[in-house]
Amino acid sequence: MSRSNPALALSAKARRTGEQPISFLMAAAADPKFINFAAGLVDPLTLPVEEVGRIAQTIFSSDARARAALQYDTTLGLARLRSAALTHLEKLENKSAADFGVSEREILISTGSQQALYLIGDVLIDPGDIVIAANPCYFVYTGTLASLGATVMPVPMTSDGIDVSAIEKLLCRLEREDRLGRVKLIYTTSYFQNPTGLTLSAEARPRLLALVRRFSRSRRIMILEDAAYRELRYDGPELPSIKSFERENRHTILTHTFSKPFAPGLKTGYTAMPPDLLEAVLHQKGNHDFGSASLTQHIAAEALDGGLYDQHVRLLCESYRRKRDAMLDALQRYVPASAGASWTHPSGGLYVWLTLPDDADTSRSSRLFQACVEQGVLYVPGDYSFQPVQGPGGQAGFVPKNHLRLSFGRVAPEQIEPGIQRLAQAIAAGAAERKGDVVPMNAHP
Amino acid sequence: MSRSNPALALSAKARRTGEQPISFLMAAAADPKFINFAAGLVDPLTLPVEEVGRIAQTIFSSDARARAALQYDTTLGLARLRSAALTHLEKLENKSAADFGVSEREILISTGSQQALYLIGDVLIDPGDIVIAANPCYFVYTGTLASLGATVMPVPMTSDGIDVSAIEKLLCRLEREDRLGRVKLIYTTSYFQNPTGLTLSAEARPRLLALVRRFSRSRRIMILEDAAYRELRYDGPELPSIKSFERENRHTILTHTFSKPFAPGLKTGYTAMPPDLLEAVLHQKGNHDFGSASLTQHIAAEALDGGLYDQHVRLLCESYRRKRDAMLDALQRYVPASAGASWTHPSGGLYVWLTLPDDADTSRSSRLFQACVEQGVLYVPGDYSFQPVQGPGGQAGFVPKNHLRLSFGRVAPEQIEPGIQRLAQAIAAGAAERKGDVVPMNAHP
Numbered sequence: 001m002s003r004s005n006p007a008l009a010l011s012a013k014a015r016r017t018g019e020q021p022i023s024f025l026m027a028a029a030a031d032p033k034f035i036n037f038a039a040g041l042v043d044p045l046t047l048p049v050e051e052v053g054r055i056a057q058t059i060f061s062s063d064a065r066a067r068a069a070l071q072y073d074t075t076l077g078l079a080r081l082r083s084a085a086l087t088h089l090e091k092l093e094n095k096s097a098a099d100f101g102v103s104e105r106e107i108l109i110s111t112g113s114q115q116a117l118y119l120i121g122d123v124l125i126d127p128g129d130i131v132i133a134a135n136p137c138y139f140v141y142t143g144t145l146a147s148l149g150a151t152v153m154p155v156p157m158t159s160d161g162i163d164v165s166a167i168e169k170l171l172c173r174l175e176r177e178d179r180l181g182r183v184k185l186i187y188t189t190s191y192f193q194n195p196t197g198l199t200l201s202a203e204a205r206p207r208l209l210a211l212v213r214r215f216s217r218s219r220r221i222m223i224l225e226d227a228a229y230r231e232l233r234y235d236g237p238e239l240p241s242i243k244s245f246e247r248e249n250r251h252t253i254l255t256h257t258f259s260k261p262f263a264p265g266l267k268t269g270y271t272a273m274p275p276d277l278l279e280a281v282l283h284q285k286g287n288h289d290f291g292s293a294s295l296t297q298h299i300a301a302e303a304l305d306g307g308l309y310d311q312h313v314r315l316l317c318e319s320y321r322r323k324r325d326a327m328l329d330a331l332q333r334y335v336p337a338s339a340g341a342s343w344t345h346p347s348g349g350l351y352v353w354l355t356l357p358d359d360a361d362t363s364r365s366s367r368l369f370q371a372c373v374e375q376g377v378l379y380v381p382g383d384y385s386f387q388p389v390q391g392p393g394g395q396a397g398f399v400p401k402n403h404l405r406l407s408f409g410r411v412a413p414e415q416i417e418p419g420i421q422r423l424a425q426a427i428a429a430g431a432a433e434r435k436g437d438v439v440p441m442n443a444h445p
Numbered sequence: 446m447s448r449s450n451p452a453l454a455l456s457a458k459a460r461r462t463g464e465q466p467i468s469f470l471m472a473a474a475a476d477p478k479f480i481n482f483a484a485g486l487v488d489p490l491t492l493p494v495e496e497v498g499r500i501a502q503t504i505f506s507s508d509a510r511a512r513a514a515l516q517y518d519t520t521l522g523l524a525r526l527r528s529a530a531l532t533h534l535e536k537l538e539n540k541s542a543a544d545f546g547v548s549e550r551e552i553l554i555s556t557g558s559q560q561a562l563y564l565i566g567d568v569l570i571d572p573g574d575i576v577i578a579a580n581p582c583y584f585v586y587t588g589t590l591a592s593l594g595a596t597v598m599p600v601p602m603t604s605d606g607i608d609v610s611a612i613e614k615l616l617c618r619l620e621r622e623d624r625l626g627r628v629k630l631i632y633t634t635s636y637f638q639n640p641t642g643l644t645l646s647a648e649a650r651p652r653l654l655a656l657v658r659r660f661s662r663s664r665r666i667m668i669l670e671d672a673a674y675r676e677l678r679y680d681g682p683e684l685p686s687i688k689s690f691e692r693e694n695r696h697t698i699l700t701h702t703f704s705k706p707f708a709p710g711l712k713t714g715y716t717a718m719p720p721d722l723l724e725a726v727l728h729q730k731g732n733h734d735f736g737s738a739s740l741t742q743h744i745a746a747e748a749l750d751g752g753l754y755d756q757h758v759r760l761l762c763e764s765y766r767r768k769r770d771a772m773l774d775a776l777q778r779y780v781p782a783s784a785g786a787s788w789t790h791p792s793g794g795l796y797v798w799l800t801l802p803d804d805a806d807t808s809r810s811s812r813l814f815q816a817c818v819e820q821g822v823l824y825v826p827g828d829y830s831f832q833p834v835q836g837p838g839g840q841a842g843f844v845p846k847n848h849l850r851l852s853f854g855r856v857a858p859e860q861i862e863p864g865i866q867r868l869a870q871a872i873a874a875g876a877a878e879r880k881g882d883v884v885p886m887n888a889h890p
Binding site: 048293 | 455463464498506517563588590708721735
């Protein structure tokens with residue numbers, strides 16, 4: 001028998017698929033010495049332990065329900081959950097489902113909303129197809145798109161969300177270049193975006209829909225609206241989804257998840273989409289797993305129907321609002337004006353996006369990142385969230401390196417102030433260094 | 446605004462992906478008037494309702510465990526479950542894990558074993574790559590392989606499982622044709638195969654391993670061993686897996702699931718595989734869902750560790766053994782010798798494979814299938830499980846149509862005898878018709 005170990009011949013897709021870029025942060029995050037503003041995770045203290053315990057008891061005290069929860073369900077997902085999700089969606093949109101053309105049959109249950117995002121990419125994208133996304137953007141999904149072979153074309157992020165006028169210009173250019181047929185998706189996290197915390201304005205929503213209608217010539221362009229953070233809203237208006245403007249259910253996909261507003265451990269998401277897309281996604285999901293875990297779907301349905309979900313979201317929002325305020329207060333207090341820093345003031349979600357002067361460097365190999373590690377505080381370097389663009393001097397492949405993503409999601413409330421203090425110290429030292437000053441710093445010999 | 450509805454431009458893969466062929470049976474299966482030998486589902490009466498109820502109580506009575514179960518876990522899966530699965534595997538193989546080169550780090554937790562099968566295909570197969578599989582074979586996976594663009598090359602199924610000598614001949618031929626580099630996988634359900642109920646013999650297992658070692662020249666050929674039914678063993682010897690013969694963990698992948706031996710609703714599977722393959726699969730799963738539901742993994746770990754799993758498997762095996770015996774007894778009693786039928790006598794699993802004379806037709810459009818529907822009994826036409834081959838007369842694209850897959854999985858024990866009685870009546874009528882006799886039949890005017 002041969003003892004040789006000939007090479008594993010991976011598929012083209014596997015060769016395009018790398019490790020998620022921030023896995024190095026995952027390892028550091030397990031170390032309790034760090035105050036962790038890097039993890040985009042939900043707060044362990046606010047997980048619905050008591051609620052899900054009670055729901056499990058309810059399910060297992062009925063023989064018939066328990067049997068259903070332990071048996072396979074359909075690939076589309078538990079009918080009761082799809083129905084409860086639709087009712088919940090009507091409440092969020094303040095509109096009848098008929099007015100946005102969605103029935104229970106157009107809702108897919110998936111293993112978190114990530115699986116829905118993946119499946120939608122999988123059924124729409126051939127290598128070379130185009131997806132338009134904000135810059136910066138949720139980097140796990142742009143990584144997924146790249147592994148599917150998509151060309152991700154970035155447009156700027158503005159304080160009003162993804163720049164709709166820039167999308168229009170880009171579509172005009174692609175039309176002139178005869179590449180409009182390759183545009184499959186416009187991806188947008190329309191509420192409290194990861195990483196910026198910014199929200200697509202009310203006015204931009206129907207405008208974006210009008211754009212995809214106008215530019216869907218021979219091929220349909222879809223809007224993929226990722227609403228993962230929608231219900232983590234702490235102030236500001238309750239905005240309708242882009243989908244809610246479309247009575248025909250043709251161009252818009254709306255993904256929601258139970259992970260952020262309830263419990264990631266259920267790994268359950270629900271997505272409303274046009275029926276022809278859903279059919280293709282459903283066939284694909286049949287091959288992937290022929291249906292997500294049934295037990296967790298029963299738990300999610302019971303949480304929605306029994307009112308525990310709404311109750312928990314209210315609690316969560318109170319808790320996160322306090323943590324957001326603590327972070328914004330501490331930034332205001334501790335980051336010196338001399339640092340030239342600015343940051344977003346998100347009305348919801350888990351992220352504050354901090355911008356330093358153009359010549360600052362926040363990347364993994366930067367002195368700032370090292371100084372923070374030494375001080376025991378973690379952030380996500382902003383450059384992971386960017387697609388390369390043309391730089392300010394006209395150079396190609398430019399990636400801004402002067403941003404930090406700060407999450408108040410997982411960190412304990414009492415750690416926010418000391419964490420921001422440490423970060424501010426490192427930022428101040430970096431600013432002084434760039435100006436040629438010398439500032440003494442505790443753990444930065 | 447335009448009211449037109451331009452076509453959705455699906456990916457090449459989506460265009461290769463159709464509906465699962467037997468979804469028409471799913472709809473019929475919901476109708477209680479049918480005695481359902483078609484569904485390959487587990488018995489609802491033997492689901493571990495009490496056990497999982499107790500486990501849920503255990504988990505939710507500890508705040509720390511409940512919090513972990515409701516939070517994200519890693520993409521690889523819950524460490525405690527991977528450890529428990531490895532210990533369980535050692536027990537099944539009656540061997541230390543070091544002797545088959547697997548540590549907890551080489552075990553992936555997936556959304557059922559189907560997701561592992563999918564991911565493995567996804568990272569190995571480019572369109573045109575070759576997978577060798579038995580004929581007949583588990584049709585959901587051959588459908589998945591086809592959607593990935595694989596060329597599925599069938600070899601016969603024998604009473605000793607997939608025909609290893611035929612694989613050798615095929616590999617020799619592919620080598621002569623300079624196509625050996627395209628062979629990625631040999632797929633085999635090595636225990637109580639779906640659809641035949643047959644098992645790969647003890648002697649064939651190391652032979653198959655030796656074959657892939659020998660033919661892995663510049664590219665490695667892998668054996669994908671699907672052991673979904675392994676623990677549903679009613680009599681006959683306890684066979685070691687193919688993986689257990691390989692100390693190096695290079696060529697063998699072994700998938701197990703909690704769905705068949707415990708509860709499908711947990712949708713949890715575990716797969717041991719070589720580390721370089723696992724790395725690629727893990728990156729891919731990072732994009733698919735970055736980890737399966739955490740709560741159901743905690744439940745599965747508690748079931749394994751607490752002994753409830755083993756206890757339940759014993760109960761299940763007793764229950765299925767009785768149902769298998771009832772089916773074999775009824776076939777013996779009611780199918781007349783004149784029908785020229787034969788069937789397998791499986792030592793485990795959920796399926797009996799019934800073979801009629803070559804000129805019989807059991808397909809969906811056949812008179813036999815119609816007669817059975819009219820009599821209120823369902824089976825899976827055997828032709829769904831076949832890849833086309835060269836026919837007995839030398840014709841290409843031949844698919845045998847004289848088989849039926851009968852499952853005793855989901856059907857109630859007391860329905861087995863009347864169900865087989867109805868089926869036997871339809872078979873007898875069909876046999877008489879083929880011989881030109883006229884036999885009166887109740888619901889077949």
